[in-house]
Amino acid sequence: xxxxxxxxxxxxxxxxxxxxxxxxxxxxxxxxxxxxxxxxxxxxxxxxxxxxxxxxxxxxxxxxxxxxxxxxxxxxxxxxxxxxxxxxxxxxxxxxxxxxxxxxxxxxxxxxxxxxxxxxxxxxxxxxxxxxxxxxxxxxxxxxxxxxxxxxxxxxxxxxxxxxxxxxxxxxxxxxxxxxxxxxxxxxxxxxxxxxxxxxxxxxxxxxxxxxxxxxxxxxxxxxxxxxxxxxxxxxxxxxxxxxxxxxxxxxxxxxxxxxxxxxxxxxxxxxxxxxxxxxxxxxxxxxxx
Amino acid sequence: xxxxxxxxxxxxxxxxxxxxxxxxxxxxxxxxxxxxxxxxxxxxxxxxxxxxxxxxxxxxxxxxxxxxxxxxxxxxxxxxxxxxxxxxxxxxxxxxxxxxxxxxxxxxxxxxxxxxxxxxxxxxxxxxxxxxxxxxxxxxxxxxxxxxxxxxxxxxxxxxxxxxxxxxxxxxxxxxxxxxxxxxxxxxxxxxxxxxxxxxxxxxxxxxxxxxxxxxxxxxxxxxxxxxxxxxxxxxxxxxxxxxxxxxxxxxxxxxxxxxxxxxxxxxxxxxxxxxxxxxxxxxxx
Numbered sequence: 001x002x003x004x005x006x007x008x009x010x011x012x013x014x015x016x017x018x019x020x021x022x023x024x025x026x027x028x029x030x031x032x033x034x035x036x037x038x039x040x041x042x043x044x045x046x047x048x049x050x051x052x053x054x055x056x057x058x059x060x061x062x063x064x065x066x067x068x069x070x071x072x073x074x075x076x077x078x079x080x081x082x083x084x085x086x087x088x089x090x091x092x093x094x095x096x097x098x099x100x101x102x103x104x105x106x107x108x109x110x111x112x113x114x115x116x117x118x119x120x121x122x123x124x125x126x127x128x129x130x131x132x133x134x135x136x137x138x139x140x141x142x143x144x145x146x147x148x149x150x151x152x153x154x155x156x157x158x159x160x161x162x163x164x165x166x167x168x169x170x171x172x173x174x175x176x177x178x179x180x181x182x183x184x185x186x187x188x189x190x191x192x193x194x195x196x197x198x199x200x201x202x203x204x205x206x207x208x209x210x211x212x213x214x215x216x217x218x219x220x221x222x223x224x225x226x227x228x229x230x231x232x233x234x235x236x237x238x239x240x241x242x243x244x245x246x247x248x249x250x251x252x253x254x255x256x257x258x259x260x261x262x263x264x265x266x267x268x269x270x271x272x273x274x275x276x277x278x279x280x281x282x283x284x285x286x287x288x289x290x
Numbered sequence: 291x292x293x294x295x296x297x298x299x300x301x302x303x304x305x306x307x308x309x310x311x312x313x314x315x316x317x318x319x320x321x322x323x324x325x326x327x328x329x330x331x332x333x334x335x336x337x338x339x340x341x342x343x344x345x346x347x348x349x350x351x352x353x354x355x356x357x358x359x360x361x362x363x364x365x366x367x368x369x370x371x372x373x374x375x376x377x378x379x380x381x382x383x384x385x386x387x388x389x390x391x392x393x394x395x396x397x398x399x400x401x402x403x404x405x406x407x408x409x410x411x412x413x414x415x416x417x418x419x420x421x422x423x424x425x426x427x428x429x430x431x432x433x434x435x436x437x438x439x440x441x442x443x444x445x446x447x448x449x450x451x452x453x454x455x456x457x458x459x460x461x462x463x464x465x466x467x468x469x470x471x472x473x474x475x476x477x478x479x480x481x482x483x484x485x486x487x488x489x490x491x492x493x494x495x496x497x498x499x500x501x502x503x504x505x506x507x508x509x510x511x512x513x514x515x516x517x518x519x520x521x522x523x524x525x526x527x528x529x530x531x532x533x534x535x536x537x538x539x540x541x542x543x544x545x546x547x548x549x550x551x552x553x554x555x556x557x558x559x560x561x562x563x564x565x566x567x568x569x570x571x572x573x574x575x576x
Contacts, residue, residue, distance in 0.1 A: 093318045130336075277406055
């Protein structure tokens, strides 16, 4: 800072280059992540065979069997389960916050939802292990470590994402929409649900896609409560292993092809995330244009 | 007569629908609130009794599962990752907000990549950190490798907060400074950045919150050794990783509760601070 006391053209230029270089780091980071993941994951995948790897239903590293279909299916099903909870409660809570919540309650609930977003995933996992898992064990039998437990905890974890994005979208709808509906004789509730919510749908949808990304990429909470059996999911009450869990559980001791297969699992997950990101950009841009 | 009847019936129907919608929305709000309150109270009530002085002894061993080394490692991790991500994130934002031409392809590309970084799950960062920092750069499991990985994770958070804060600084500040003969660089460091400081700080605090809570990105970069390493090239577990390790070891539920309480309190305090800053920023802008 002291140096800028004698500002010269050269210094101005030099710092501009420094700023631009820093801005490039985000680009470099994304490229490096792509390169390192694909370079380390694809050879393993090729060795196993792309078809065998992606559609194989048996994961048994000891016998050199590396099929991750059970994990892919588990990741998708757990995400869908979480979405059911997250969308129903999340979108309705966003409507509540934007149009129904009394001011004093809002002042408490809004920071509370931000807090929900900040709680570490291990804490969610531990909470699930102590509360949700025993609940399922007592009511449905079995170990309780199950897909259902993962769905419930993930549903709670994606709530803040969906609520915050949806509320922002709802508040961005011009009040003239709402007033117009009221003027035509609709009730407050009807105006909100029939006019404002449909008008905010692309923003709400963008929030849901972000929620999908968060749910499918979540690791620690799922590991602690989903049971982690590497078999095709057959029931809500059975244990499942997601792609994320597969990576963390075995990376510690994996070597050679096994290790490459785990990195390849990360590659598959990464591709899912990239697709979700692209969907998010498209939906968001569409919403912005509107 | 008939018309009136139909009308009142419709009104009745409308009222029923309105009441039902209102009820549904209230129920959703109450469920969210109930989950929040239950989660926090459950952890606090079950965890607080387990916070004992012995948890804070300097050394960890199987008899005394001390979380003190993990606390120190967490602080180191926060410090290191902010040291890397802070300046880079702030400088990137300065470039985006003060130098780049609006709507240029380069800027759009930086935005796209930083959005992509935001969306990448922490386990992917963890695997990348393991492949690049631990293996390719031969750092081994170390606090440094962990901090570099986390720095990339929180970079977009700090970038975005700083950029928004810079955009919120009125142009009259810059024009005033230029009018008095200051150069662009001097204007940025002496006028614009100080004016944007609270917003930048809020972003940094958000970043700290993510570092404190992170696990998946650290297990295979910083490792899980339960001691304070001699230097940043040594492996060490943070509090969140400590909680995960306690779970893999399959015992020590009491210590897990205690760790959860500490993590929760840290997150609550960080949220409180960043809320307070955000409120002040809003007031100033109004």
